[in-house]
Amino acid sequence: NTVYFYEETGSTNIDAKRLAEEGAPHGTVAVADKQNAGRGRRGRVWQSPAGKDIYFTLLLRPDFAPDKASSLTLVMALSVAQAVEAFCGLTTGIKWPNDIVVNGKKVCGILTEMNVEPGYIQYVVIGAGINVNLAQFPEEITGTATSLFLESGMQWPRAELLQNVLKHFEYNYESFLQTQDLTGIRAEYVKHLVNVDKQVRVLDPAGEFEGIARGIDSSGELLVEKEDGEIARIYAGEVSV
Numbered sequence: 376n377t378v379y380f381y382e383e384t385g386s387t388n389i390d391a392k393r394l395a396e397e398g399a400p401h402g403t404v405a406v407a408d409k410q411n412a413g414r415g416r417r418g419r420v421w422q423s424p425a426g427k428d429i430y431f432t433l434l435l436r437p438d439f440a441p442d443k444a445s446s447l448t449l450v451m452a453l454s455v456a457q458a459v460e461a462f463c464g465l466t467t468g469i470k471w472p473n474d475i476v477v478n479g480k481k482v483c484g485i486l487t488e489m490n491v492e493p494g495y496i497q498y499v500v501i502g503a504g505i506n507v508n509l510a511q512f513p514e515e516i517t518g519t520a521t522s523l524f525l526e527s528g529m530q531w532p533r534a535e536l537l538q539n540v541l542k543h544f545e546y547n548y549e550s551f552l553q554t555q556d557l558t559g560i561r562a563e564y565v566k567h568l569v570n571v572d573k574q575v576r577v578l579d580p581a582g583e584f585e586g587i588a589r590g591i592d593s594s595g596e597l598l599v600e601k602e603d604g605e606i607a608r609i610y611a612g613e614v615s616v
């Protein structure tokens with residue numbers, strides 16, 4: 376696999392999409408030390424200072440149907456959670472669909488984008504930002520964000536951690552390909568899912584409601600038990616505790 380390293384860039388997701396348009400193959404990685412226009416989900420900004428954290432984007436060219444591609448973001452979430460656990464010895468959780476938390480605070484966010492033609496996937500880019508060695512966060516997010524350094528008291532080598540993430544992703548992706556869904560890794564994912572059996576408030580295209588999260592189905596949709604006992608499947612939207 377080719378890894379493109381940028382000391383400074385706008386956003387590795389944009390780099391990966393450009394590389395894809397230029398014909399870069401499946402498995403290409405763009406990684407940066409610093410991003411000037413790091414982007415989060417829902418148009419938010421992802422602060423990306425130099426020298427501390429991991430910002431990378433993986434380019435995939437899957438040959439399965441477009442509707443399966445959104446599950447890949449959960450494959451990456453599980454891979455980061457497992458890598459941080461294996462490498463740093465920290466217990467990790469996943470907040471559906473793809474935030475990784477340690478001791479209740481976010482250490483990693485994932486932004487997946489794709490270019491889909493009718494009937495097939497041109498490419499998918501999965502970008503992840505991992506708060507590794509950062510010691511200080513802006514005041515607005517100190518209550519909700521943390522880093523591996525703050526939770527473990529140790530500085531972690533970023534290249535090795537990234538390698539570990541990609542190794543786990545490769546393994547989990549193989550499993551995904553067997554059935555073209557999350558069947559093989561669903562139990563592992565749900566083990567990490569912090570929302571399980573907890574009250575969640577769902578804000579999705581269908582409106583806003585509350586229920587108890589029960590897990591995910593094999594496509595990655597969150598299963599939420601409503602008050603009347605009915606199980607709703609959430610495929611998009613925001614879930615808060």
Ligand code: BTN
Pocket residue numbers: 385386387388389410412413414415416417419421429430431432474483484485486502503504505
């Ligand atoms: C989120 O809002 O939780 C998603 C954050 C995703 C940030 C990563 S950093 C590498 C890649 N490049 C970007 O501009 N965003 C993603």
